[in-house]
Amino acid sequence: MNRRDALRVLVGLVIAIAAAPAVAQSWPERPIKFIMAAPAGSSLDVLGRTIADKLTARLGQPVVVENKPAAGGTVATAEVAKSPPDGYAMMIGFNGPLSFSPLLQKLPYDVQKDLAPVITTTSQPNVLAVNATLPIKSVAELVAYAKANPGKLNYASVGNGSSSHLNMELFKQMAGIDAVHVPFNGSPPAVTATIQGETQMIFAVMQPLQAQIQAGKLRALAVTTAKRFPLLPDYPTIAESGYPGFEALAWNGVLVSAGTPKPVIARLNAEINAVLKEPDVVQKLHAQGFDLIGGTPEEFGALIKGESDKWAPVIKRLGLKID
Incomplete structure (x- = not known):
């Protein structure tokens, strides 16, 4: 890299760093699509719509729910994975399309490369x-x-x-x-x-x-x-x-496409964390068996990877696959 190219890169980095706060302050400027990887009336839908209603008020823009349950949630996940990295398309998903299906079949997305975790919303037993x-x-x-x-x-x-x-x-x-x-x-x-x-x-x-x-x-x-x-x-x-050692959780969380600006992810994370602490949300979701989690994007990313690592040998031992 010559001196002129190096200077161009440096200027670009300075501009990007300076623009980051402005991105967080101006976003969102239009409605946000919130894709449910499950059908209307499902537990995921109830959870997602509760969050969407609260986010609409907190963000000042409509958060529009779309249900796309096909293929065990992998269709919804693929759509968000391939969407522009601007925070205007997000999803609420579960361990199936995020941690398990990648071990069972070839998918049109790579969870680790194509998606950015925002927050764990809930975790509960089946x-x-x-x-x-x-x-x-x-x-x-x-x-x-x-x-x-x-x-x-x-x-x-x-x-x-x-x-x-x-x-x-x-x-x-x-x-x-x-x-x-x-x-x-x-x-x-x-x-x-x-x-x-x-x-x-x-x-x-x-x-x-x-x-x-x-x-x-x-x-x-x-x-x-x-x-x-x-x-x-x-x-x-x-x-x-009678079956010691049996343990499994059904968890949910919000993701956006990889490359979404970190200030946008941080804003979403902060707002959803706040939503999950609102007394009426806690009361409503606890009554339906949801354990509200929250936390950081990094914690959600670790959960996704950890579940894949935990279940990979189980799936192999059971000989499971999806044709």
């Missing part, structure tokens, strides 16, 4: 639930029923490569039972199938299950945390139900 017409009131009774009725059980998941899918495959392997996987695009159709008897059991977060459990159509058996979940203290864990 709940193992069964159709309430079955003579099953515990994990032990489910395993006994499955072994006595080989080939008769189907299970719903909220999508290929989701924690809902992987949790059941791990449980099947540890319990020595068999059940056919029936994937859906999100929790509403998966829960409906389990109520109607098309499938007999499901792992999902509490929010889409809650009303059906209260109505007596589903029966919750256990949660996937290592210890009892404080927001759902009456439910035993899979681990204490």
